[in-house]
Amino acid sequence: MTAAAHSAAAHHAEQAAAEAGESAPLCGKVAIVTGGASGLGRSTVLALAEAGAEVVVSDLDVQGGREVADLVGGHFRACDVSDLEANRALVEFTVERCGGVDIAFLNAGVATGCGVGDDFDLARYRRAMGANLDGVVFGTHAVLPALRARGGGSIVATASLAGLAAVPLDPLYSANKHAVVGLARSLGPALAPERVRFNALCPGFAESRIIDPLRGMLSEQGVPVIPAEVVADTVVRIVTGDGTGECWFIQAGREPEPFRFRNVPAPRHLEHA
Structure with missing residues (x-):
């Protein structure tokens, strides 16, 4: 996209937001999106901006991230989410x-690329845990002071259907996504007194780079790929809702909803922050 096209897109986004005014549910809100250059992140940036939010896009893909930020009249900041100080710098930049x-x-997030047997690769393991789990823990730690300063807010972490079900073919990916689910269920009630809501997103095979190696297999088996826009719309539903400690599952052909864990306490609901 040319610089002129970027400028025109940004102007269009700003004009649309102005016309939406107070009717936009997220008017006046500021959002950070990590992994925002493509896939689920990109679609969510667009959805949050359409809902009225000012968005800071973060990614290691500098060119892609800047293009998405320009599309919505937002901002871009490169960030390696596996680095705690980089997360803090991202929040400072946003403030x-x-x-x-x-x-x-x-x-x-990233795919694991190895298992626990002969194919185990320490570098791949550390990379996956750093992005998929550390990125959520570090991101939460870094952003909490800023949310508290606003009197509350909303954190949504991308887990996966692999965080709710067994995945024998990729146990390490399932492990770090189960950890994100556990974090959401635990931090939801823990942060509720501060009016900070924490929820997890658990999509099945959704349109993103992470499924690129699986596309042939999914096509052969007739497994539908969930449009990224469906996931993005679910993020907006979560952010504009009042639930906390919920893990929203998204499967093709079904309406997204919080997963119902059996024989455990239900998540809390707060007045919207």
Whole structure:
């Protein structure tokens, strides 16, 4: 996309937001989206901006991230989410540019690429755990002071259907996604007194780079791929809702909803922050 096209897209986004005014559910809110250059992150940036939010896009893909930020008249900041200081710098950048933070979509993630047997690779393991789990823990730690300063807010972390079910073919990916689910269920009630809501997103095979190696197999088996827009719309539903400690599962052909864990306490609901 040319610089002129970027400018026109940004102007269009700003004009649409102005026309939406107070009717936009997220008007006046500031959102951070990690892994925002493509896939689920990109679609969620567009959805949050359409709902009225000012968005800071973060990704290691600098060119892609800047293009998405320009599309919505937002901002871009490169960030390796597996680095705690990089997460802190991302939040500081957002506060300086936008005045605060209300929403954090901690979405960055990667495929594992190895198992626990002969194919175990320490570097791949560390990379996957760093992005998929550390990125959520570090992102949450970094953004909490900014959310508290606004009197509350919303954190949504991307887990996976692999965080709710067994995945024998990729146990390490399932392990770090189960950890994100456990974190959401635990932090939801823990942060509720501070009016900070924490929820997890658990999509099945959704349109993103992470499924690229699986596309042939999915096509052969007739497994539908969930459009990224469906996932993005679910993020907006979560952010504009009042639930906390919920794990929303998304499967093709079904309406997204919080997963119902049997024989365990139900998640809490708060007045919208």
